[in-house]
Amino acid sequence: MRVVLGWSTVGALAVLGLISLGFLALIPAAALGAAIGAGAHPPDRTAFGMAAGGGLLFLLVAHSNRNGPLNPDGWGTIGALLLAFGLVGFAVARHRAGGSHHAA
Secondary structure, three states, rough: OOOHHHHHHHHHHHHHHHHHOOOHHHHHHHHHHHHHOOOOOOHHHHHHHHHHHHHHHHHHHHHHOOOOOHHHHHHHHHHHHHHHHHHHHHHHHHOOOOOOOOOO
């Protein structure tokens, strides 16, 4: 579970860097990704965790714009899809791997 939470944080920072803060968020995302990646976790879990983290950030933008100025519908839809894809994908990958022996 810590793996998906760690990669979710990397994904959220990466998306934040791409849509707003630039290198201010991309550098910590890369550093955290390198630290987590040193644990040699399966790449599918990495991608699913990053998708979930990116989805959470999109949902945060949607929620903060529920009364304007941006239309939150697109942000919320993308966020919900990314979050669902990430969590379901992680669960399926974990199940196929035979449980939690790689999920530390």
